[in-house]
Amino acid sequence: MDLPITPPFAIRARLLSPLADGGTLHEPDGLVVVDAGGRLGFVGAAADAPDALLAGAHDLRPWVVMPGMVDLHAHLPQLPNAGLGAGLDLLTWLDRYIFPLERAFDGPTAERVAPAAWRAFAAAGTTTALVYGAVYEASLDATFRAAEAHGIRAIVGKVMMDRITYDPTIDAAVILDQSLAESARLIERWHGAADGRLSYAVTPRFAVSCSAEMLRESAALAAATGAYWQTHVSEDRGEIAEVARLFPEAIDYVDVYDRAGGLGARTVLAHAVHLSDRELDRLVATGTRVAHCPVSNLFLASGVMPLGRYLEAGLSVGLGSDVAGGPDLSIFTVMRVGFYAQNARRVAGVDRADSGPVLTPLDWLRLGSLDGARALGLDATIGSLEVGKEADLIAVDPAYAAPLVGQAPDEDPADLASRLIFRSHPDMVRAAWVRGRRLDGPGARG
Numbered sequence: 001m002d003l004p005i006t007p008p009f010a011i012r013a014r015l016l017s018p019l020a021d022g023g024t025l026h027e028p029d030g031l032v033v034v035d036a037g038g039r040l041g042f043v044g045a046a047a048d049a050p051d052a053l054l055a056g057a058h059d060l061r062p063w064v065v066m067p068g069m070v071d072l073h074a075h076l077p078q079l080p081n082a083g084l085g086a087g088l089d090l091l092t093w094l095d096r097y098i099f100p101l102e103r104a105f106d107g108p109t110a111e112r113v114a115p116a117a118w119r120a121f122a123a124a125g126t127t128t129a130l131v132y133g134a135v136y137e138a139s140l141d142a143t144f145r146a147a148e149a150h151g152i153r154a155i156v157g158k159v160m161m162d163r164i165t166y167d168p169t170i171d172a173a174v175i176l177d178q179s180l181a182e183s184a185r186l187i188e189r190w191h192g193a194a195d196g197r198l199s200y201a202v203t204p205r206f207a208v209s210c211s212a213e214m215l216r217e218s219a220a221l222a223a224a225t226g227a228y229w230q231t232h233v234s235e236d237r238g239e240i241a242e243v244a245r246l247f248p249e250a251i252d253y254v255d256v257y258d259r260a261g262g263l264g265a266r267t268v269l270a271h272a273v274h275l276s277d278r279e280l281d282r283l284v285a286t287g288t289r290v291a292h293c294p295v296s297n298l299f300l301a302s303g304v305m306p307l308g309r310y311l312e313a314g315l316s317v318g319l320g321s322d323v324a325g326g327p328d329l330s331i332f333t334v335m336r337v338g339f340y341a342q343n344a345r346r347v348a349g350v351d352r353a354d355s356g357p358v359l360t361p362l363d364w365l366r367l368g369s370l371d372g373a374r375a376l377g378l379d380a381t382i383g384s385l386e387v388g389k390e391a392d393l394i395a396v397d398p399a400y401a402a403p404l405v406g407q408a409p410d411e412d413p414a415d416l417a418s419r420l421i422f423r424s425h426p427d428m429v430r431a432a433w434v435r436g437r438r439l440d441g442p443g444a445r446g
């Protein structure tokens with residue numbers, strides 16, 4: 001295929017996208033036009049497009065052009081261990097497989113690994129990623145530099161820990177001040193860089209490895225600078241018990257972050273599997289966002305989020321791969337496993353067996369794109385194919401997701417979404433663009 005590299009350009013293809021008003025865009029023979037500034041200037045049926053636009057279009061039919069996926073939770077230094085440690089619980093897995101890897105993720109290692117990591121996100125169809133780095137300032141600089149060069153839309157943060165940490169050089173007496181100062185310098189260098197394509201997330205790892213003071217100071221830093229704030233909450237029963245032991249003054253896990261001033265619309269909490277009604281209400285009331293990571297939650301046997309209950313309460317939820325808790329960067333995989341996990345709740349009798357599925361395939365597609373963008377406050381900018389938005393796109397070859405026998409045309413958009421989710425293939429994303437600039441990664445394996 002003749003793939004455009006930089007804007008302006010036009011692509012003729014099948015189009016599939018959630019829409020801001022709640023509907024779905026489906027054009028079997030559509031056209032997207034990306035203007036010189038990397039924004040969508042036209043989205044619609046090819047038949048409705050002016051001849052001048054159509055004449056110069058790159059014809060990608062029968063590929064499907066969709067909004068790029070949004071991954072709300074992943075750990076970049078952990079990518080090399082994806083798929084390892086099955087059968088362990090969270091805290092044991094961290095100790096055995098994750099901390100040694102992150103300890104080694106210094107500047108030179110990040111220099112080597114980060115470019116390939118960003119290509120891997122793009123190859124999976126992810127054009128926006130909110131990720132955790134390691135604890136070292138130099139490794140964060142290298143990670144940001146790699147994102148800047150690659151072109152992906154990225155929000156990254158240096159992990160902060162002051163009570164179970166893997167950095168042997170650290171002096172316990174100065175770690176809080178040092179971690180805050182490093183985070184502040186990184187915010188200054190990278191928050192809003194590349195014309196707003198790169199952002200910073202202040203990243204206390206989770207309550208088990210952070211003192212109340214570190215949580216509070218990190219939240220204050222995020223609030224003062226407009227950076228995001230991200231951490232983990234209520235992932236695993238053992239972790240929840242440990243947090244209760246460490247923070248006896250808190251009502252529950254969410255209250256630990258509430259007391260720190262960490263809740264709000266710029267905050268993304270990963271997992272939130274076992275929330276009480278009180279915790280759920282508090283997250284909704286404060287507008288706090290949640291990254292749902294069903295693949296990771298089953299890999300580590302953490303639990304299955306009661307997604308229907310959360311959505312009904314009005315919680316803002318998007319999807320996260322949580323690599324390496326999740327073995328796969330593909331948000332399509334996350335949708336598939338998320339769907340299975342919700343079915344498992346009904347099969348096991350935890351949810352009513354006679355209720356329908358919590359979400360349809362088109363709903364899952366929305367969760368992985370537009371709802372993820374909304375969780376980041378970016379839904380006016382990205383997340384769907386709508387005129388005026390920035391051109392963060394992917395092109396998918398549906399032949400990779402074709403049926404085992406026969407060649408069903410999947411004319412119905414819900415059938416197409418179902419096929420892409422339940423028969424997703426690691427090579428089906430053939431191209432990805434951010435602001436109309438093509439990303440390296442997709443198609444690299446042939």
Ligand SMILES: [Zn+2]
Pocket residue numbers: 073074075232270322325
């Ligand atoms: Zn995580």
